[in-house]
Amino acid sequence: MNENDEMLAIILAGGQGSRLGKLTKSTAKPAIPFGGRYRIIDFTLSNCANSGINTVGVITQYQPLELNAHIGNGSSWGLDDQTGGVTVLQPFSSTEGEKFFEGTAHAIYQNIEYIDQQNPKYLLVLSGDHIYKMDYRAMLEYHKAKKASLTVGVIPVTPEEAKRFGMMNTDETDRIIEFEEKPEHPKSNKASMGIYIFNWETLRNYLTTSFSTNKELEDFGKNVIPMYLANNESAYAYSFEGYWRDVGTIQSLWQANMEFLSPYNSLNIGDHNWRINSKAQVLPPMYLTATSNINNSMVVDSCYVAGEVDHSILSQRVSVGAGSRVVDSMIMPGATIGKNVVVDHALIGEEAVIGDDAVVKGTEDDIAVVGYGEVLGVKKS
């Protein structure tokens, strides 16, 4: 870290994302393509870079190859400077055994050597699977102003949604007095975004003491926050009001992609003052043939469209054959859609091949999914 930097960011990108089914069979959730030319982790990495955080550790574990290739040396986000940079933190073996991890806090504990090397005053813990734009500097200012030991990013949700989140109940100064995981009867509307700023020294003490005495401190939500509250640490909720989506399920991933299509989406992807960057491949421009018909859709480099595309996103190198109709769908990079195919309410995985005349049809409540590299309806000749 640069000597002027106080905060180190750690992105937790190791979870399996099993609720994404087929899509995460061979890749980590943060590496899932989003919005035509991004991967989910691009939002968090770009937020770090845009917030002036130059040193970022990305903790990986489950199927990390695609994610590692994507992150590279961090230059795609301008995170390859001389004093900071992105470090991909993978489990390794040592004299104390293998450093795989069981939960979010355990993942931090297993990488304590890396964090100590950076020697940060504050530790920003982030998830690699949310779609949002956020200035972490403002949250750090809040953390300092409150003289907090822990600040948790929260977002307002409806009582119905609250049943799926960890909820923070606060006093009138926004100090967290109670934490409830997925409450049936929520007492507040402040859902945890999985974004934490810790005073590193304090967290380090809790982690080392607990793990050395075999106390379970595996997860931030389940274990660490309750322990902080029990010990009367000053924990505050930082309210974020912008666009934020957890894309951990097929349904929510599809939904967020469809929202992304709207020119009025409050995510405001075109804002040049807060760019979301990605590892850009050099590809030829898109080609739309004389039979193409594209409405309310996003298309990127190297796509080839001869069919009809309506309210859908095509990622790089996707081709849509003549007579085909793609509606309300998100097609991931390299997928090939043959002729006279119908793709409706679907997520199509990378490099999937959909043969001529095939039909992939889901509904708004049950999105159809074709896995990575899956081959559907290709007639054997």
Add this chain to the structure above:
Amino acid sequence: MRHNTVSAVINLVEPWENLEPLTLDRPVGTLPFGGRYRLIDFPLSSITNAGIQNVMIVSPRSGRSVADHLRSGNDWNLDTIRGGLFNFPYNDLSLIAPQKKETLVHHYYDNTILFLKRSNSEFTVIMGTRNVCNIDLKALLRYHRERDNPVTTVYKSIDANEACPNTSVLQLTDNGMATAVLPAASKNVSPNENGKYAKSLNIYLLSTIDLIDILKEANERGDLVSLEDLMLQAVIQHSANAFEYTGFYANIHDIESYYNANMSVLKEDNFRSLLYTQRRIYTKVKNEIPTFFAKSSHVKGSLCGTGGYIEGQIDHSVIFRNVFINRNSEIKDSVIMQGTRIGAGTKIENTIIDKNVVIGPNLQLKGTPEKPLVIGKGQRIFQQEEVAND
């Protein structure tokens, strides 16, 4: 000591007058092409695809647009600890002041000689940018090594009716050696029995030692001859092996040929043979958002870049990055460059619009295929009269 087989010189000192206003503040080499490229991307990609790591860029003027496009060379894999890009600006002799010129006599090629010596290469390839092609330089090197002449040059076989009087063609002997590069109008060249000319692609491969000798002699004579002319002289003096290139090719020497070259990439066979071979074409990477096609849009037979917002109708056109096309507008047989905005209800045909232009609503811009209308960089046009006066 490290040993490099080939180094490269990209010569951007090329005739630009007939491409005005597109070349008013850029060399031919940084003319936008094919929806997301600049002409220099093609030779530069050929160079890196052949594993060449030492590249000298000879710019006519300040090289601002060249440096802006190439930066560290990272996007062409040239930003490594070995070799890399070396920029040499202010080489257009016609733009150099007389006093300055005096100091250059006997020294004009000092920088090039220094580059070549330090490159420690066995061969050097010299390329221009006005002939768009995707050439396999490894095959060119093999061809050169198998033959005896000190220089190898490259041609594309074209129909005689494709050639203008000024088109530079190779004078070939019966056994396929080039003895001169001449304008097609010269009485010393004629089409072969199949009615074809050997159009010079302005690419020369020779041993680095020979090239250094040629440059040293030019310095000693002190006659300030351009690099391209020195190569023409070398072909006459030594005869050259003539390597035939058979892939996609377009020569860009005036507005009409620039326009036609862009239109020809719209043919599916052409853009596939230029852009989708094993030899990829690299260009400056930009992080644009996806292009949005609104409900009212209708786009056909066109190439489009990213970052665009399209509401209107586009037919058989090349649309670069970040272009906004408003509702009810009609774009046909046109080239629209990066950052341009087209107002609602405006009709555009056979027109080239340079970067960052704003065209107001309900206007008519119409050229012809032979004489496309050209709107220069950064113009703001809101009245029909402004179009007529252009």
